[in-house]
Each structure stands twice: as structure tokens, then as C-alpha cells.
Amino acid sequence: MNLILLSTPLFFVLMAVEWLGGRLQHRRVFRGTDVFANLCLGTAQTVFAAVSAGLLAGSYVTLYSLRFFDIPSTSAWAWVVLLLGTDFCYYWFHRASHQIHLFWAAHAPHHQSEDFNLSVALRQGPIQPLFSRVFYLPLALLGFPPAMFATAVALNTLYQFWVHTELIRTLGPLEWLFVTPSHHRVHHACNGRYLDKNHGGMLIVWDRMFGTFEAERERVTYGTVKPVRTFNPLVAALTPFRELAASIRRTPRFLDKLKVAFMPPGWTPPGVEATPSDVPPDRPRFEVHAPHRVALYVLLVGSLSLALILAFQVRISALSPVVRLAFVAWFLASLGGLGGVLEGRRWARPVEALRLVTVPFLIAAL
Known part of the structure; x- marks a missing residue:
């Protein structure tokens, strides 16, 4: 259960x-x-x-x-x-x-x-x-x-x-x-x-x-120190790993490259310029103003995709590894495609078209 x-x-x-x-x-x-x-x-x-x-x-x-x-x-x-x-x-x-x-x-x-x-x-x-x-x-x-x-x-x-x-x-x-x-x-x-x-x-x-307690004393600014500035869930999930890889690439010494992954996120290796960590209290929030037709598409198609995902979770134990992998690939395309449509990315439409064409095959597999 x-x-x-x-x-x-x-x-x-x-x-x-x-x-x-x-x-x-x-x-x-x-x-x-x-x-x-x-x-x-x-x-x-x-x-x-x-x-x-x-x-x-x-x-x-x-x-x-x-x-x-x-x-x-x-x-x-x-x-x-x-x-x-x-x-x-x-x-x-x-x-x-x-x-x-x-x-x-x-x-x-x-x-x-x-x-x-x-x-x-x-x-x-x-x-x-x-x-x-x-x-x-x-x-x-x-x-x-x-x-x-x-x-x-x-x-x-x-x-x-x-x-x-x-x-x-x-x-x-x-x-x-x-x-x-x-x-x-x-x-x-x-x-x-x-x-x-x-x-x-x-x-x-x-x-x-x-020693990690702090009471709420001042106005809160939410988010990460370096804002992700996207509503695309696939990009949001991958960005922290991409930034970690970039930090490793920028680090000149080999041993420090190994340390980057295990030191605190704000640690600056020798030879690398420190990035500002101050967050202004009035930092504007990232926003996307999608047209109503786009928002309606994301709502309807996203809801249908969610229903298919729930069916997959219920049926997963009876599915073959090939079907599971195919579904995961489709799901990743869903995250990126719907997020791209919401943010008005040109590449998102063909991704969504291809993803929707495969839906009948996934339903049949379930």
C-alpha cells in the first residue's frame, strides 16, 4: 500500500x-x-x-x-x-x-x-x-x-x-x-x-x-541563491547537475576537481573566481506570461499525461523492461515538451507532436 x-x-x-x-x-x-x-x-x-x-x-x-x-x-x-x-x-x-x-x-x-x-x-x-x-x-x-x-x-x-x-x-x-x-x-x-x-x-x-536552528526574524526571499529561471521541469531537474559539471570544468587542479562534488555548493576552489552569494530582499521572481490557448493546452494535455502516468505506476509490475524504458523516455519528452510549450520555445511543438503520436501505442502497451 x-x-x-x-x-x-x-x-x-x-x-x-x-x-x-x-x-x-x-x-x-x-x-x-x-x-x-x-x-x-x-x-x-x-x-x-x-x-x-x-x-x-x-x-x-x-x-x-x-x-x-x-x-x-x-x-x-x-x-x-x-x-x-x-x-x-x-x-x-x-x-x-x-x-x-x-x-x-x-x-x-x-x-x-x-x-x-x-x-x-x-x-x-x-x-x-x-x-x-x-x-x-x-x-x-x-x-x-x-x-x-x-x-x-x-x-x-x-x-x-x-x-x-x-x-x-x-x-x-x-x-x-x-x-x-x-x-x-x-x-x-x-x-x-x-x-x-x-x-x-x-x-x-x-x-x-x-546547531542548525534559525528562527524566522526577517522577510523571506524564496528560491536558490542562483535562480534557475525556468518553469520547464526537465531543465530545472538537470540544471543543478549541469552547474556542478561546469564547476568541475572550471577548476584547474585535478584534486580540487574531485573535491568539488563533495564540498558544500558555495565552496570556491583555488584559482576560480568566487560567485556573489548575496540575494537582494526585493529580487524579482521569474515569470512567464503564456497566452490563454497555451495555458489551456498545457492544462488539458498535462492532465491527460498525468492520467497515463498514474496508469503506468499501477501497472508497472506487469510491464516488460522495454515498455518501462519506452515509457520513461516518453515521460521525459513530456516534461521537456510541455515546459517548452509553456515558455514559447520553437523546438517544443515538434517534440509535442511526436510525443502525442506515440500515445496510442503506450496505451496499448499498458
Whole structure:
């Protein structure tokens, strides 16, 4: 049972509630172009996770076979310890993803949005699970059963959804123990004093214990220090890796080239000019004003594509490797093509035409 997939309708219900709350406060909570990119990147991670499920689950199952203890899934205390352990492991993964450039490249898409709303919670780095799951492997050796672990991770992820909002200011004494929207606004900020703070998933106590806590004190500017400036989800996902590769190419010394991938994203190797890291508080947000007919096309065709993606996820276990690879290729073309249409790129129309021609064949394969 995939709790995240089952919760998808609830995500959209809560987004509608947030939109209504914004209207009542005379605030524009969502921008359609940004929501499009957020949902596409979230879908990309679910597709990648579905395709690589055997690899991600297999490593945990393998270590579980070497477990030190047998922990029963019927024990209430075992669930309490597991939820704490899961959140502790998440904290260190999340902190590492901000301190190791290679990990940051996988995590950065989640921070690229210059808005902050519930749709941003769904925006994820497509290949991030390859890095995050490594941090949870000690739980397998301790003896937490795979199904129990999968449920705990899903609950941890579900908790993090609601903290992506500006409509909830502070929650009084709960701010001392739990991660709240105020804490997470700080985490998504690119203001200098807020960078790399508040990494907790459910509990803020880890940040307080290990020196990464920062309270919300000044106006937040959202996004990454170097803005991605695109709503094309495929470009957004690839840009952090392209920038990492460019940093490696610019670095003159061989040993420093190796270090670039494992040092913090802001590290400047000797012989390379430092890039400015100051973000003005009034930095304008990137915007694209698509014609109504283009927005309608992206909405309708994107929705139909999403339905096909959901069908693929339901049927994936019965599909051959060839069909899976063909579908992934089509999905990547969907991300790039729809994003290109939205931004008015000339090359996007032939990509979309070719992609739509292949839809009947994919439906037949499913």
C-alpha cells in the first residue's frame, strides 16, 4: 500500500483550501506556471521511484537479513522508536544534501520555486531517493521490518506536506518541538542568515541540538541563491547537475576537481573566481506570461499525461523492461515538451507532436 499515492487526492483538496484561504486574505497564493513545474517534478520523482523500486527496496531488505535484533511490528514502543529514528536519519540526509554538492544537485529542484505554498511540497528532485535511502539503512540493521520502515518514511513525508505554507504564521509552544511552517519558511529562504538551517522533517529538536536552528526574524526571499529561471521541469531537474559539471570544468587542479562534488555548493576552489552569494530582499521572481490557448493546452494535455502516468505506476509490475524504458523516455519528452510549450520555445511543438503520436501505442502497451 503506497500511502503517498493514496494521499494524492487529499493533497489537491488541501491546496484548494489554501487557495481559498489566500483569496479570503486577498493574497495570490499560487502561480499556474510555478504549480505546473512543481507538480511535474513531483511526478518525476514518483516515476523514478517506481522504476527503481527494486534497487531502493533491495538494499534495505538485504541489510535487514543481517539484522541485529527482531523488532515486532505490533509493538507500540517499536513504532515510536522507529518514527524518531526515521526523523533522525532524515535530518542527517537533509543536512548532507545542503552540505555536499553532489547531494545538493539532487535536492536543489525542491528549493528552486520562488513561491511558498503546498504545491512546493510536491516539487522534488527526481533522483533524490538514490541518495536519501542510504541514510536509512542503519534502521534495517537494527531490525525494523521493511514494511514497517516504508510506512514510517511515508508518514514522515506526509507530515512535511502541510508545513509548506505562508498562511500559518506561528504555533506557540509547538514551535519548540515540531517543524512548523515558520521553521520551514526559513529553510526555503535564500537570505544569507537563513541558508542551510532547519533541516528537520517532523521534529525541530534535531536542529536545536546540532546547531542548525534559525528562527524566522526577517522577510523571506524564496528560491536558490542562483535562480534557475525556468518553469520547464526537465531543465530545472538537470540544471543543478549541469552547474556542478561546469564547476568541475572550471577548476584547474585535478584534486580540487574531485573535491568539488563533495564540498558544500558555495565552496570556491583555488584559482576560480568566487560567485556573489548575496540575494537582494526585493529580487524579482521569474515569470512567464503564456497566452490563454497555451495555458489551456498545457492544462488539458498535462492532465491527460498525468492520467497515463498514474496508469503506468499501477501497472508497472506487469510491464516488460522495454515498455518501462519506452515509457520513461516518453515521460521525459513530456516534461521537456510541455515546459517548452509553456515558455514559447520553437523546438517544443515538434517534440509535442511526436510525443502525442506515440500515445496510442503506450496505451496499448499498458
